[in-house]
Each structure stands twice: as C-alpha cells, then as structure tokens.
Amino acid sequence: MNYEPGLLVAGRYRLEEVIATGGMGQVWRATDETLERHVAVKVLRPDTASEEGFLERFRAEAKHSAALQHPNIATVHDFGEGAHSAYLVMELIEGRPLSEVIKERAPLPAEEVTEILYQAAIALNAAHEAGVVHRDVKPANIVVDDHGYARLTDFGISRAIAGAQLTQTGEVLGTPHYLAPEQAQGQPAGPASDLYALAVVGYELITGNRPFAGDSMITTALAHVSQPAPQLPEDVPEPLRTVVMAGLAKDPARRPANGEAMAEALHLPVGTVPEELVAGAQSAVAPVVGGAGLLTPDPSVPTGAMTMPPHTPPAPASVTSPPQPSAVRRWLLPGAALVAAVVVIVVVAVTSHGNDGALLPLRHLSGTTQNTTQHATQDTTLHDGGNTR
Template structure:
C-alpha cells in the first residue's frame, strides 16, 4: 500500500502532507472531512506490521492517550485500521518541535526554558496522575504552537504503571541521551524516570549540549549511572540550577516527589516575567500592567482566545484580558452594575446572569470558550447543589481542550475537599492547585486557593 497526499483514511481523514517519521509510524497532516478541521494522522509503518510487539505497542498508545485529558498533551481523536494498518488521529499542532527550535537557537533564554519545561512538567503530572509513565521524554516529542502552548506527544512506548510490559527480555526502550540511571540498569520506568529525563531536557535547553553524550549508546547509558552532570553556568538563576540538579539526582528518591513540584518550582519566576503585547495605536511592544488573574490566564491560552469571566462587582480580570488582546465575555449577577460596566468598559461583552444559568445559548454563543475564569468569591455564595449545577454548565461552555480557573476564598481543608468533589461531579478534573495567581504552591497561611480544572 502506498500512502500519498489525497488518500482518505477511514473514509474520513484525507492525507495532505507527510510531516514526520518515527520508529513505529509516520505522521501526516490530514483534513477531517466530517468536521473540516486539520488533524494529525499517525500511521503504523508497513515494515513493522508483521512484528506483533510493535502492533501491540501502537494499540496501547491509543488506549493510554484516550485516558489522558490535559491542555499540554496532544489530544487523541480516533483510532482504527486502514487496509490492515493501524492509525491514530490526534489534534494537529501548528508550530514546530522543541528539537527544531533548539537546533535553530542553539541555546534558549531562561524565561523560555522555564515556560517550556514547566508546561512539560504539567503534562507529565497529568499523565502520572492517570497512571501513565511516558518513558521517552525528549525535545523531539514536544511540540510548541505559535501561541507558546506546549504539547507532549508520542506515547508510543509509554506504559500504564500497573500494566505488564511489552518489552523483550533485555531490551530497554527510550533514547539513551535521556535515559535515567535506573532504566540504564534495566529497572522498570517510574514517574521519577520521566522527571530525570525532564531535567536532562532542561539542561540541554540552557546549554545547547546534552549533559550525557558519549561515543556509543552503551557508553552514554553508563554515563547516566556513573558520571555527574556538567555544571550549569553560574550566571543562571539559583532556583533553576537547584531544581534541575534535583531532577538529575542518580537515586529516584532524591528527585522531586512529583512532576507537579517541578512545575511549581519553575513557574514562580516565570509568573514575574512582564507580559509584552502590542499597545493600541503603537507599533512597538510594551509591558502591560494587568490583574494577576489575567496574567495567569494569559499564560494558559492562545493569543486572541475566547474567554468567559465570572466575577463579583469589579471587572479587573475581564478588563485585563481584553487589554492583552483576548475576546472576553463577563458575567455578573447585579444587572445595574452590568449596565454601568458595559458603558465604562466597551471592550468586554457583559451579561447579567446567575452562575447556575450560564450557558453558551444564554450568552448568544455557539463556539465554545478556550477558558473560563471564575473569580471574586462568587462560588462561596452557592450551595453545593447550586455549585455542581453551575460548574456543570461551565464545563459545557468550553471545548475539549478548554480549562476552568476557579478562585476559592477558602481556608479549611473541608471546604477545599467539597469544592473539589463538586467539580468532579460536574465532569471536571483537577490539574493543579495554587496558593494565589502568582503560581505559589499551596500553603497553610494562604487566603486564596486557585484551582486549574479541565474536562474529563
């Protein structure tokens, strides 16, 4: 069978252009003829069809990806066979791979490394929470869109933490340059193995060189076990040097306890990087001062995103997001206040609705939002039944990759547990918990908790 542009896979996906080739499959840009959108189709290579292990790995990749839902993981849409060849259909990410960016730039700026690696860490945290170890974390398996959003891809050799392996006796899968010491010694991969690989990637992005690169794959694998990583430049921020050093610890127990911890450590300083956006009636870029909630949301969405904001009496977050360049709809309960704000802030589309009544149709919309921000304490005024109804409605206003950012003026563990349970009942999953909009980890003295949620 010959694959070429114009071939229609599964009576639906028309191949447009070959974009990548890997060990098990070739990736094509294709057009979904039903929904009219671009997709990525990964076709199992014909020369490996006769190998049962490869076929089973390809099938397992589909099963594992189907169980993952996170905005930093490429979304799986479909799986099937075409003339005896298995294929996966995933979201198509415009942009380039992290490996391509590194080849072009040589070394990436500190702020860029923080942003990219922190998003990779969030993706790994979601995978690990779902019981999946990636096992092949490397720049080539990271795609970056024009909006800066990172997508972790290629779960072809990933494994559920409770699954039996498909690896032949004595075979170690993964790229030697990013292989953890325990895996080099033939032990099983764990989430800590992915965290080690993440540290290797961060080291490479900052220096332009792989920390362990020897003449042969065996020598490289042995270096991971016996050699200390090269010292990072002293001019780099101390916190960055520390977290990468912890990721590269030889013993898994000495590494960060979770990928989420890595994201926290990297994200704090990144939140302090000033936003740079075109200022109206100017041709240059200039720093913009916006509310902290708008700053956090802007990090999570594409440029010119569609954002729904539920606030109390003020409109700081909505105005900030509109100033940055997003299209914003704002919902408040006070009709008189909405009328006043609509006249004062014409950049935002204001509606007077109760949180339990918010739907796309009520807002006169058909296209889902990229993100919903619920701030200002409104959620604390609802009963648990009302809260589930409101959160269920919000989950239906966002797309498959959409997010909900929820601000809770809470102080007790019980209140936090109740809201988390209500979110789950509404069809949302918790991706990350923060102690404020500046990306600080949760703490006992926090007066505000921010939850980052996504659809199941």
C-alpha cells in the first residue's frame, strides 16, 4: 500500500504529512477524525510490509508499547492490520529528537543533561519493570519539548524480557554507537544494556562527541568491547560525571543496578559523588586487553595500574569524596571478538537525525578485524531517511 496525504487509514485517521522515515516504517502526522485530535500514525514501509520479520517486530512494538503507561514514554492509542499493511497510532509529541538538539547546541549544560537523563532513566525503569527491553536507546529516540520534558519513543526492536526471541541466535539489534559490549558480542540485551546506551547518550550530550567510533559500523560496535571509555572533562560536576562513567562500564554488573538507581544517583545533591558507582566508573576507563574470558579481571596487572584522575568538584562541606581504590584492574575480553572468528549479525536501526546508523544485515564473519571490516563494507545496505519514532 502506498501512503499519501489525505489517505484515510482504518476509516478514521487522516494522513497529513510524513514526519519521520526509518528502516521499518514511516511516521505520519494525522488527524483522528473520530476524537478530533492530532495523532502520530506509524505505518510499515511499502517495501517491508510483506516481510514477516518486519511485521512480527511491528506487532511486538505495538504490544510492548501499549503495555507501558508512563509520562515519559510515548502513549499508544491504537493498532491494526490490513491485507497489505499495518499501522500503529500514538500520541503526537510536540518536540525535537535529542539528535537534532545535539547537532545544534551540544555540549549542553550539566543541569539540562541531568534532567534529560533522569527522565529517560525513569522511563526505562518503567519499561524494564513491565518486562520490556528497549534495545535501541539513542538521541533520535528521545524527544524533548521546549520545556525540557523528555519522552522515550520507538520500541520498534524492543523485546519482552521473558518472551520469545524474534532474532536469530547471535543476532544483534541496535545502533553501533550506542551498543552495549555484551550486545556487540552476540549476547541478549538486558536492562543493563539500555542503561549503557543511555550513558552513551549522556556522554554525547555533555561533550558533543560519542565515546566510541570506528571506520565502519562493525569497528564501531567492536570499539565498545575493545576500548576503554574516554574520560569526561574534569569540570563536569558530580554526581553527573560518575553516573555517566559508571553507565559505560564494560561489565553490566558494575553499571547502575537499574533505571531507578541511575535516576536517584543523578538527583543526589550537586557535588555529591555516588560512592556505589565509583568502582563502575573506574572500570569503564580501565585498559582492555585481548584474552580468553568475558569481562574477567586480569590478575597479572599490578596494583594501582589504573585509577581515575582525581576530581574535586566545587561543593559544600557535606560532599562525599570518592574513595581512593588501591587497584583498578584491566578487563580481559575475548580475543576472538577482535582477532579471529568474529561471529555476529548486526541489524542497525535507520536514522538520519544523528547519523546513528543504517540498516546493515551482516552475514557470519570470520578472520581478522581488517577482513571483517572489508566484508562488512561489501554487505552493507544503506537506506537514507529520518528517525522513526
């Protein structure tokens, strides 16, 4: 089915204009003629509507999104399927994706970053408590209005934590710049993976740059596994600095315990260091070496091999100073992921708002990192378009 302005969907929703396009569908501004209100109508793109995989994910998005009732999550109003397509009706959010905000005025003030991350963290906590993992947290999927009110959108590749998988074994869904290390290694995404992605968003809001990047989407994804996180500037105030860095820990167990814990840490008094997250923040910047075993401390590294640079924020006398650890160990990562037998399929969500990625189906890859990158380049399929939200 081809969609055009003026088309009436399900005898009720009058399409007006396309406001976003992605790898799976289009989002239209529309009018609900029954309730006389503006809505957003997401439809499968004509060239994907007949593919069962896309339709299954679309159904899953409708089911998962409808189960989430939270002020910081876009509300779903309706869902339906026709002979040749399907549609999802959501509230129309008046605002701008963070990807546009970052492009225009990053780095953002610490106070603004804190509030955006706080709202996104409590939204993710609500989703996780409802049993849903987003799997594609990125600036393009967080919409902020002129008053700083943030909404989490686009659960297009989300999954039920206890539900059936819609992906193949070893398949990774997400956007490379925001992909958690465990996802890049083919492990299932969990709530901690969403928090890692949110920490990447926080880093980008603070600095205007993403913490990890490569020459290709594969090397970018592997950078999350093989490279330590770059330090935030020392003038970034606490607790924001430690919370974001802890969220970037390679080991999911060293990140904030959940979205609520992350949000609470962000709202500690200005200048306060969240002590429970200091170890995670330190591990995020520890050197990474190739080896056998996932996220296993290297006992050969001597005490004091890596510590976070001292940071003394301007704060009142009640500020808690971070403990000075005697050692922060390097983390061993699978050499196979970096040198030999890389086996991963990455399907990257499409967006042009922040150049976050492209639809990139990759076959099983093997050989050196260099060969992997060349193979990936040959198999790349790019679809230009805006964010689907």
